[in-house]
Amino acid sequence: MRLTNKLYAQHLGWTFKKHWIVQSKRTPRDTGAAAELKKIGVSVKDVVDLPEHEAYCNQEKYLKYNFILLVSNKIITNLRLEAINGGKTSLRDDKTHPNWNLKPCHTFGNSNVLLEGMSQALLLTKSVEIPSLPKCIRESMDGIQISGLLERKVKEAVMASHLFSADQVKLPKRRNPLRPEYNLPRDYGIPQKRRVSILINKLLSECEKFAGRNINSQRRLLDQANFKVTVPKNDDLLLFDVNVQKIITASRPLDAIKGKYDSELPDLHPIKYTISMPKQHVYIPETIYPFGGNLNGCNPHTIFVNFNNEEVKNIHDLQINVSQFQSRNLLKAFSVAAARAKQLYGDLAFKNISRPIVVQSIQTDGRTFHFGVFQLNTLRLDNLEGPKNYWFHQNNEDLFQLCEYGSGKPTLEGFNKDVFRYICAFYSNA
Structure with a gap:
């Protein structure tokens, strides 16, 4: 069947294309998560403001943290970890790894x-x-x-x-x-x-x-x-x-x-x-x-x-x-x-x-x-x-x-x- 304008109007490809156009124009809004965290004493900071981030980047240059939750200036949760060194998805298995132990198992x-x-x-x-x-x-x-x-x-x-x-x-x-x-x-x-x-x-x-x-x-x-x-x-x-x-x-x-x-x-x-x-x-x-x-x-x-x-x-x-x-x-x-x-x-x-x-x-x-x-x-x-x-x-x-x-x-x-x-x-x- 020839793909006419009437037929293409009902086509799934056209529907998905229009859907992505509409969704791409949405403006991200504040979810209120940061305000709720502040109420319980948890501060959200940008990773570039932390000395740990600079130490990691200067040492191996393969870690990138999106954001970190801090309680009393102590890291409690690493929410996301990306490897930017050669496309690796995990930490190196050497002494720079936080779980590295001197005694092997x-x-x-x-x-x-x-x-x-x-x-x-x-x-x-x-x-x-x-x-x-x-x-x-x-x-x-x-x-x-x-x-x-x-x-x-x-x-x-x-x-x-x-x-x-x-x-x-x-x-x-x-x-x-x-x-x-x-x-x-x-x-x-x-x-x-x-x-x-x-x-x-x-x-x-x-x-x-x-x-x-x-x-x-x-x-x-x-x-x-x-x-x-x-x-x-x-x-x-x-x-x-x-x-x-x-x-x-x-x-x-x-x-x-x-x-x-x-x-x-x-x-x-x-x-x-x-x-x-x-x-x-x-x-x-x-x-x-x-x-x-x-x-x-x-x-x-x-x-x-x-x-x-x-x-x-x-x-x-x-x-x-x-x-x-x-x-x-x-x-x-x-x-x-x-x-x-x-x-x-x-x-x-x-x-x-x-x-x-x-x-x-x-x-x-x-x-x-x-x-x-x-x-x-x-x-x-x-x-x-x-x-x-x-x-x-x-x-x-x-x-x-x-x-x-x-x-x-x-x-x-x-x-x-x-x-x-x-x-x-x-x-x-x-």
């Missing part, structure tokens, strides 16, 4: 894994490995019977997360090891994080229906929780800064697992236990637990950890093996338990923990699940003698073998209902 985050896998994780956290789940979990699983209706609901949850979601984005590039330079056609589909999020939410919804109101009233759910804790070990400083996909909290903490377990810690000589943990000088030695200490129902119960092959990689670009996959689950559970211990006991947690902290952990990439239970008995990681932490875990379980469209029809093959039984047993455990 070894960090474990969301994207790195341990080189030696499980043996390195056990030595790092001073833990004893028990290759089976606790007795209470196994007994709870024996009492869970999956009906035909419930099994159909779980299958529908799997297909809804992997096939029926309306999210269609450009997926990461596929690589052929035999032809590394060849660009394969890009695929469109459901992003991995979206698949895991939908799957976990739907499975937990079925668990809530199965568990009943009494148990559900004692549970709280939170998405994308961040945990951070700093732990000393020998002459090293370990920083754990991790994120979990979902955390379930309970009104009362999980009971300590009965029984005594002891074994020799792995020997990695000549490799050090901090290998593949990046060392950095810029850090804040703080503890972050996403719930207040006095809040009711903030005890950690179960965490769900997302494993994405595109984000979690080895420093040498080799594929993640089973031991590294499982050790990542252990360290995530340890980080949550250690952050909770630091919140409850402060620095006294490094001397004595009066009541062990138990955290259940489930790691999945959308198909493979790894179940583990971590019990924190001590944070004195430098002494190989004395009490040790416990790590109970099971071998990896696949929820299904194949879930895709075949001949235009959704197909689910090799469904394993035991995975849902594990999740129900974890959720119902008290």
Whole structure:
């Protein structure tokens, strides 16, 4: 159709153009924010009038502060920070950084894994490995019977997360090891994080229906929780800064697992236990637990950890093996338990923990699940003698073998209902 004046008058391009013309003529007005700040004793000053600004500009010439709030001539908030040195968006990692520390720390985050896998994780956290789940979990699983209706609901949850979601984005590039330079056609589909999020939410919804109101009233759910804790070990400083996909909290903490377990810690000589943990000088030695200490129902119960092959990689670009996959689950559970211990006991947690902290952990990439239970008995990681932490875990379980469209029809093959039984047993455990 020819673009006439009448047609163009109703065109979106014309509408947006006129809208921007009108908006560009608006005069900024005083919002009254400065007057309100003066009432409470907060003065707003231009950054060019501050000696700190001149010192920064003369020293490195890469910072620009728009404005700073001052209380009693002390900087309390930096509202905006721009880098004007080569387009950088962060401070330099040198002694000019305000968070630079003389003593470096070894960090474990969301994207790195341990080189030696499980043996390195056990030595790092001073833990004893028990290759089976606790007795209470196994007994709870024996009492869970999956009906035909419930099994159909779980299958529908799997297909809804992997096939029926309306999210269609450009997926990461596929690589052929035999032809590394060849660009394969890009695929469109459901992003991995979206698949895991939908799957976990739907499975937990079925668990809530199965568990009943009494148990559900004692549970709280939170998405994308961040945990951070700093732990000393020998002459090293370990920083754990991790994120979990979902955390379930309970009104009362999980009971300590009965029984005594002891074994020799792995020997990695000549490799050090901090290998593949990046060392950095810029850090804040703080503890972050996403719930207040006095809040009711903030005890950690179960965490769900997302494993994405595109984000979690080895420093040498080799594929993640089973031991590294499982050790990542252990360290995530340890980080949550250690952050909770630091919140409850402060620095006294490094001397004595009066009541062990138990955290259940489930790691999945959308198909493979790894179940583990971590019990924190001590944070004195430098002494190989004395009490040790416990790590109970099971071998990896696949929820299904194949879930895709075949001949235009959704197909689910090799469904394993035991995975849902594990999740129900974890959720119902008290």
